[in-house]
Amino acid sequence: MVTWTSVEEELLSLAGSVPDPELPVLTLEELGVVRGVDVSEPEGRVTVRLTPTYTGCPAIEAMSADIERVLHNHGVAEVTVQTVLSPAWSTDDISPEGRRKLAEFGIAPPRPHDAASDGPVPLTLSVRCPHCGSTDTELLSRFSSTACKALRRCVACQEPFDHFKEL
């Protein structure tokens, strides 16, 4: 017999398998934005809790639509995607596998927050070039193609690259 908990786990992994609309190498689970799934009895209505990376992130609507579509295709009739803000998403929520994929894709992954500092900005670890691995890199612009990335250049291999900045 199937218990509700295992159903919820299955739905959670389905919702989490949706690729991020802007960084399709990552799934929503790896990005750390799916916060949970609830199944209400007896109607079987499914609520997925999703948190935005940035408050103004335009991808949240596409994410919601994709989650609804995937669950509909799985036979769930009623799906609601609920946006939750607390606790606020942090780049520390990106899984190790997500970080590996980002680097492979040419985007330097965010550095883990120093436990000692409470602000999002001050960090001392250098950003490693995703192309050649050098730590000799410089900031070109604090904002890149999206708010979540900064534009950097590698001094060693001269290649510009995106850095998923810490939040």
Add this chain to the structure above:
Amino acid sequence: MTAALALGDDALVLSHRLGEWAGHAPVLEEEVALANIALDLLGQARLLLSLVGDEDELAYLREERAFRNIQLVEQPNGDFAHTIARQLYFSVHQQGLYEQLAAGDGRFAGIAAKAVKEVAYHRDHAEQWTLRLGDGTDESHQRMQRAVDALWRFTGELFQPVEGVDVDWQALHSRWLETVTDVLGRATLTVPTGPQSGAWTAGAGRQGIHTESFGRMLAEMQHLHRSHPGASW
């Protein structure tokens, strides 16, 4: 409801002003940076205005006198130095305000905790530009000084207590002054000495009294929605 409207309108109006730089910024990287900051602010505005009512109706169908934003954020972009000075004054304030709200357990705590991390980047951006322009060429120094002077009289309104926003406004003000004094000093700029508000501006924006250019900004912001109600693409 006034509190959410006040904070939401600040974010909405500044977001629109920054969006006006699209296609006009001095370099492409800067264009992208300003657009990203505008997008963050728009996200805050949507969350805050949704606490009050329908976000689209509030943004596009209110008359000028119904907007509760402070006058600082509605000031025209001017030259790049003006935009940066406005951004410095506002983001230093917003960071302090959101830090306090995030630490509390009021209705804005969740939004503030989310937004304060983004605002730290906005402030860093404004600070770096202030240093670069202030401590740059004679021309950039002059323009940056002119900008911080010109906008100074709008900064008093930042610390006018807003009903329903439960923070220590006095502490907010002194910390703001400390930070701005530090940044301007490092940028070799002089902290303006004049009053932080004119008799006629004190708290006026929060009561719906706005400066001349705001009406034109609203006309541009609202005309599409008003001309084509319910249009989508």
